[in-house]
Amino acid sequence: MRHSLAVVLVVALCCLATAQRQMAQGEKARTEKKLLPLKFVQTIPLLGVEGRIDHMNVDVQGKRLFMAALGNQTVEVMDLAAGKRLQSIGGLENPEGLFYVPQTNLLFVAAGAQGLNVYDGTSLKLLRSISPVEGNDNVRYDPQSAAEYGAGLIFVSCNIGLRAFDSRDGKPIYEVPIATKAGRPESFQLEKLPGSRRIFVNMPQQGQIAVVDASKKGALIAKWPVEGFKQFFPMALDETDHRLFIGSRNPPALVVFDTTSGHIVTSVAGVTNTDDLFYDAARKRVYMSAAEGVVAVFEQHDPDHYQLVAKVPTVPGATTSFFVPEFNRLYVGAPPFAGQPTKILVFEAQP
Amino acid sequence: MKRLFCLIALGASLCWVAAAQNQQRPTPLKLVQTIELPGVTGRIDHMAMDVKGKRLFVAALGNKTVEVIDLAAGKVIHTINGLKEPQGIFYTPESNLLFVADGQLDTCRIYKGSTYELVRSETALQDADNIRYDTAHAAIYGTPLVEVGYGSGTASGLRALDSLDGKPLMEIPLGGHPEAFEVAGRRIFVNVPTAGYIAVADTGRRRVMDKWPVQGFKDFFPMAVDETNQRLFIGSRTPPALLVFDTKSGKMLTSVEAVGDTDDLTYDTAHKRLYMTGGDGMIAIFEQRDADHYALVTKMPSSPGARTSLFVPELNRFYIAAPSNAGKPAKVLVYEAQPNT
Numbered sequence A: 001m002r003h004s005l006a007v008v009l010v011v012a013l014c015c016l017a018t019a020q021r022q023m024a025q026g027e028k029a030r031t032e033k034k035l036l037p038l039k040f041v042q043t044i045p046l047l048g049v050e051g052r053i054d055h056m057n058v059d060v061q062g063k064r065l066f067m068a069a070l071g072n073q074t075v076e077v078m079d080l081a082a083g084k085r086l087q088s089i090g091g092l093e094n095p096e097g098l099f100y101v102p103q104t105n106l107l108f109v110a111a112g113a114q115g116l117n118v119y120d121g122t123s124l125k126l127l128r129s130i131s132p133v134e135g136n137d138n139v140r141y142d143p144q145s146a147a148e149y150g151a152g153l154i155f156v157s158c159n160i161g162l163r164a165f166d167s168r169d170g171k172p173i174y175e176v177p178i179a180t181k182a183g184r185p186e187s188f189q190l191e192k193l194p195g196s197r198r199i200f201v202n203m204p205q206q207g208q209i210a211v212v213d214a215s216k217k218g219a220l221i222a223k224w225p226v227e228g229f230k231q232f233f234p235m236a237l238d239e240t241d242h243r244l245f246i247g248s249r250n251p252p253a254l255v256v257f258d259t260t261s262g263h264i265v266t267s268v269a270g271v272t273n274t275d276d277l278f279y280d281a282a283r284k285r286v287y288m289s290a291a292e293g294v295v296a297v298f299e300q301h302d303p304d305h306y307q308l309v310a311k312v313p314t315v316p317g318a319t320t321s322f323f324v325p326e327f328n329r330l331y332v333g334a335p336p337f338a339g340q341p342t343k344i345l346v347f348e349a350q351p
Numbered sequence B: 001m002k003r004l005f006c007l008i009a010l011g012a013s014l015c016w017v018a019a020a021q022n023q024q025r026p027t028p029l030k031l032v033q034t035i036e037l038p039g040v041t042g043r044i045d046h047m048a049m050d051v052k053g054k055r056l057f058v059a060a061l062g063n064k065t066v067e068v069i070d071l072a073a074g075k076v077i078h079t080i081n082g083l084k085e086p087q088g089i090f091y092t093p094e095s096n097l098l099f100v101a102d103g104q105l106d107t108c109r110i111y112k113g114s115t116y117e118l119v120r121s122e123t124a125l126q127d128a129d130n131i132r133y134d135t136a137h138a139a140i141y142g143t144p145l146v147e148v149g150y151g152s153g154t155a156s157g158l159r160a161l162d163s164l165d166g167k168p169l170m171e172i173p174l175g176g177h178p179e180a181f182e183v184a185g186r187r188i189f190v191n192v193p194t195a196g197y198i199a200v201a202d203t204g205r206r207r208v209m210d211k212w213p214v215q216g217f218k219d220f221f222p223m224a225v226d227e228t229n230q231r232l233f234i235g236s237r238t239p240p241a242l243l244v245f246d247t248k249s250g251k252m253l254t255s256v257e258a259v260g261d262t263d264d265l266t267y268d269t270a271h272k273r274l275y276m277t278g279g280d281g282m283i284a285i286f287e288q289r290d291a292d293h294y295a296l297v298t299k300m301p302s303s304p305g306a307r308t309s310l311f312v313p314e315l316n317r318f319y320i321a322a323p324s325n326a327g328k329p330a331k332v333l334v335y336e337a338q339p340n341t
Helices: A002-035 A143-149 B002-023
Strands: A038-045 A056-059 A064-069 A074-079 A084-089 A095-101 A106-111 A115-120 A126-130 A139-142 A153-158 A161-166 A172-176 A188-190 A198-203 A208-213 A219-225 A230-238 A243-250 A252-258 A264-269 A274-280 A285-290 A294-302 A305-313 A321-324 A329-334 A343-349 B029-037 B047-050 B055-060 B065-070 B075-080 B086-092 B097-102 B107-112 B118-122 B131-134 B145-152 B155-162 B168-174 B181-184 B187-192 B197-202 B207-213 B218-226 B231-238 B240-246 B252-257 B262-268 B273-278 B282-290 B293-301 B308-312 B317-322 B330-337
Touching: A038 A084, A038 A305, A056 A095, A056 A321, A056 A329, A064 A095, A074 A095, A095 A139, A095 A153, A106 A139, A106 A153, A139 A143, A139 A188, A153 A188, A161 A198, A188 A230, A198 A230, A243 A274, A252 A285, A252 A305, A264 A305, A274 A321, A285 A321, B029 B055, B029 B065, B029 B075, B047 B086, B047 B308, B047 B317, B055 B086, B055 B330, B065 B086, B086 B131, B086 B145, B097 B145, B107 B155, B131 B181, B145 B181, B155 B187, B168 B187, B168 B197, B168 B207, B181 B218, B187 B218, B231 B262, B240 B273, B240 B293, B252 B293, B273 B308
Parallel strands: A230 A274, B218 B262, B262 B308
Antiparallel strands: A038 A343, A056 A064, A064 A074, A074 A084, A095 A106, A106 A115, A115 A126, A139 A153, A153 A161, A161 A172, A188 A198, A198 A208, A208 A219, A230 A243, A243 A252, A252 A264, A274 A285, A285 A294, A294 A305, A321 A329, A329 A343, B029 B330, B047 B055, B055 B065, B065 B075, B086 B097, B097 B107, B107 B118, B131 B145, B145 B155, B155 B168, B181 B187, B187 B197, B197 B207, B218 B231, B231 B240, B240 B252, B262 B273, B273 B282, B282 B293, B308 B317, B317 B330
16 A cells, blocks of 8 residues: 555656656747747738749838739738738739839839839829830839939839839939849849938849949949859848848858948858848847748847847748838748648747 | 672672661660669659769669669669658759658658768658759759659649758649649649649749640650750650640640550650650650651560659660569669661
């Protein structure tokens, strides 16, 4: 009898120890989860959207997300408050990049071979289509050009380099013919601090970053060699610290440039096949969305030191994303995978 | 008189030479080597080649193994175990990795090419089947892709894996299980026999853009492509035929009688020929007279059940996998492609 009691006691103690261990593991897992820099908060389903997803943009005031559904040949418009699709804009051929300009309530869509389409921001009706040049891809907005042109300019990367358009009506203003036979530009970023007017342009096939001056109609002022890296497509800018980030695909890496010297400061091994990169100035982090199905989060310890701190799971093929500092949200475009339909994954940046 | 005799003799000998040549017209494929696969039983599926290392990899489906053959030594040097139904296989030279699609494990296993150590398993690939190599997009992705066909019904697709580490990079959904498929420029052609069409996917848009009906033929499994002439070839089992499509219009141009129960088909660009292996134990060799005209010029025996094969243009060799039969061991038959006469 005494013997049986002892056995029961030993078993009970073992169970307690196991339970404690499990609790400790659970606590550890929760702590680790809590520590993830991006917290998954929402899914916006996009049923029926097929194929590759390209870049995104947001209407902050109207809480709308615009997504270039390249494979589906549409632009998908989502209501972020309701977490659902509002509208699908058709009649497009390979929509790649887009930008919503709140000042003029216009949506600019770069559609590959088709050209640049201008839509009314409210009705989403097509107002104008400008199409003499092919390879239209990334779209950016430069509010500082308003001093010279009466309104900010829209910049579009294309087969000839960059093209600048009036953000009020889409009228072509000037061209920046930096593309060569070797290749066209990929992502580019504009300086926004008063008086800083440079535009940095990734030219992966030429192995360099082209630097042009927006105050001089895009005059080429420098070419920075990108040695040791190929297929560097996305780009982000930390203007305060004079740092420019590019995402290389070969080898996969985050490459950091000093925008004062034009030299590489450092590089950190990244994730496979990225197409979008964002600098979160409030948290001093860089987000890199990649096809291997993760968002890599890099911590900026200081302007010269970076560390890959997390790989947040998404969906394979989800190369594009969009970070909105005003909402503290990162939107990741997840294409169909393993029978799962297209969706937007919404992450909240954690402190 | 003497001169006349000489002329007659010369004429007669020329006729004889011509007749002899006609009789002994070499077959387009000459058997040059037979490599035994000791202990390998059951059905054999597809093969892959390490051209530089001269190794041939055989997906021995029924045997649940992958057999590694040293072609110079002419023997099996390694057997990969732990598989259930190896179907498709590919060796990536730039990363020295071996990709094996297993239809029962629903997995693509990735092994080190040197030690055969398992480095990664890509899962959720129901009935993982054919594997193809896509170098066309390396300039964009920074690495070639390894495409794996999988699934059934609407839960099917091609999953692209990074050839450097096997991680999934994207997927193209399909409407039925993909049989053979071919990458050509920005397009991928996929045989979807259960749905009765060839799916045409755009790799830039990563989706199926077109479906070409295959009317009058069923069970069309193997596929080959002639990019120069913009022709797509598929092998039908019911009825046995070679079908030729125009890749511009998507229309079927012609069909030629073929061998039965085929599972592999290759276009030999240098000799302008097509090789088709049939499970009925025959090899069909078709001549491409021009882009629109094809003739079955030779039907030669291989071995019963030998439906899979691999042509390696770099070595000018055609490998046929012959399963064990009537007490004879399984083997790989090695043929050399002969010049056109």
